[in-house]
Amino acid sequence: MNPGGAEPDAGNPGFVHETWAARVVFRAGAALTATAEEARRLGLRRLLVLSGERGADTARAVADSLGPACAGLHTGARMHVPVAVADRGVEVARAAGADGCVAVVGGSAIGLGKAIALRTGLPLIAVPSTYAGSEMTPVWGLTEHGAKHTGRDPVVLPRSVVYDPELTLSLPVPLSVTSGINALAHAVEALYAPDGSPLVALMAEEAVRAMADALPAIAAAPDSLPARSRALYGAWLCGACLGATTMGLHHKLCHVLGGTFGLPHAETHTVVLPYALAFNAPAAPRAIAAVGRALGTDDTPGAVRDLGVRLGAPRSLAELGLKEADLPVAAEQVAGQAYANPRPVTAEDALAVLRAAYQGRAPSA
Numbered sequence: 001m002n003p004g005g006a007e008p009d010a011g012n013p014g015f016v017h018e019t020w021a022a023r024v025v026f027r028a029g030a031a032l033t034a035t036a037e038e039a040r041r042l043g044l045r046r047l048l049v050l051s052g053e054r055g056a057d058t059a060r061a062v063a064d065s066l067g068p069a070c071a072g073l074h075t076g077a078r079m080h081v082p083v084a085v086a087d088r089g090v091e092v093a094r095a096a097g098a099d100g101c102v103a104v105v106g107g108s109a110i111g112l113g114k115a116i117a118l119r120t121g122l123p124l125i126a127v128p129s130t131y132a133g134s135e136m137t138p139v140w141g142l143t144e145h146g147a148k149h150t151g152r153d154p155v156v157l158p159r160s161v162v163y164d165p166e167l168t169l170s171l172p173v174p175l176s177v178t179s180g181i182n183a184l185a186h187a188v189e190a191l192y193a194p195d196g197s198p199l200v201a202l203m204a205e206e207a208v209r210a211m212a213d214a215l216p217a218i219a220a221a222p223d224s225l226p227a228r229s230r231a232l233y234g235a236w237l238c239g240a241c242l243g244a245t246t247m248g249l250h251h252k253l254c255h256v257l258g259g260t261f262g263l264p265h266a267e268t269h270t271v272v273l274p275y276a277l278a279f280n281a282p283a284a285p286r287a288i289a290a291v292g293r294a295l296g297t298d299d300t301p302g303a304v305r306d307l308g309v310r311l312g313a314p315r316s317l318a319e320l321g322l323k324e325a326d327l328p329v330a331a332e333q334v335a336g337q338a339y340a341n342p343r344p345v346t347a348e349d350a351l352a353v354l355r356a357a358y359q360g361r362a363p364s365a
């Protein structure tokens with residue numbers, strides 16, 4: 001156990017680091033020029049292309065680029081992968097005789113590809129256009145009866161990831177900001193994860209630096225390919241941190257708020273992160289220092305909040321539509337589940353963090 005992922009020394013006896021075998025292609029234009037080649041390398045000849053309705057145009061272009069290796073386009077992806085959506089995806093993949101899937105656009109499409117992989121073993125290629133990071137993890141999620149269940153299985157890890165910063169040019173600035181801060185949350189929690197490593201710590205600090213540089217540049221010039229590339233580079237590192245470690249209080253809070261209360265994924269992460277970080281700060285000084293170095297600040301939770309607020313992101317759970325009466329229910333759910341966190345969390349603690357995030361006031365430990 002090596003919280004903070006520091007080098008082994010007298011205080012840190014060692015670490016375990018596992019590298020997932022995902023292949024990454026990162027290049028402007030790669031969605032249309034590299035996906036077919038990735039499929040060939042994997043020996044795949046009948047690919048079902050997956051997206052949500054809003055990503056359908058991009059997915060169609062990727063499907064066209066596959067030529068005869070495209071077995072169909074299915075635009076049924078939905079946020080948090082409801083079980084009925086996964087069932088339908090499996091049916092469509094079987095009916096198309098697919099030997100693999102290509103998930104195009106956001107984490108929702110990748111989530112559907114993972115759900116299909118979990119049931120059928122079909123290999124997945126991911127072509128992400130948000131910063132959510134799912135493409136770098138063996139974690140699947142399914143939502144049923146108002147609760148989101150997640151698990152880890154190497155079969156759902158995309159075999160190849162095609163990062164194309166050009167695809168992200170159309171990501172609206174507000175979503176770029178919240179998706180970018182969603183990504184930061186992976187790097188931040190990796191820095192105090194019980195299964196961190198020196199490599200994860202290096203990736204996490206670099207990821208925070210890259211993303212925090214890129215987001216204001218994107219807000220100022222959404223068409224800037226260098227800024228888009230830097231954000232996607234940061235998102236890749238954040239996703240790798242997420243895949244390599246076990247997340248803590250912040251992810252558990254967002255998981256409950258998204259799965260049970262239907263709050264939007266990236267926005268919820270953006271609002272909650274400063275408060276989860278402020279709560280964990282006394283128990284995670286190395287992580288706070290690393291994020292502070294990357295952001296150039298002595299007030300890490302405050303700077304994380306300012307990054308979003310300066311760029312127009314939502315500040316409070318109230319703004320996202322949560323009701324005050326939901327807070328104790330969410331707190332009980334969070335406290336009732338087992339998860340790794342540097343500081344023990346009681347139901348009262350979870351409620352205090354949620355209340356602060358609900359009100360959107362300045363974070364304090």
Ligand code: NAD
Pocket residue numbers: 052053054055078079080081105106107108109111129130131132133134135137138139140141167168169170171172175179242265266
């Ligand atoms: P999303 O896939 O739902 O995308 C959000 C919205 O952005 C959608 O309406 C989409 O059409 C639009 N969009 C995406 N890219 C665009 C672009 N380039 N231009 C214009 N519009 C674009 O949301 P997300 O934030 O990418 O992913 C969230 C989902 O991923 C959640 O269900 C979350 O639980 C899951 N997730 C899973 C993991 C994991 O490891 N399993 C990790 C991160 C996120």
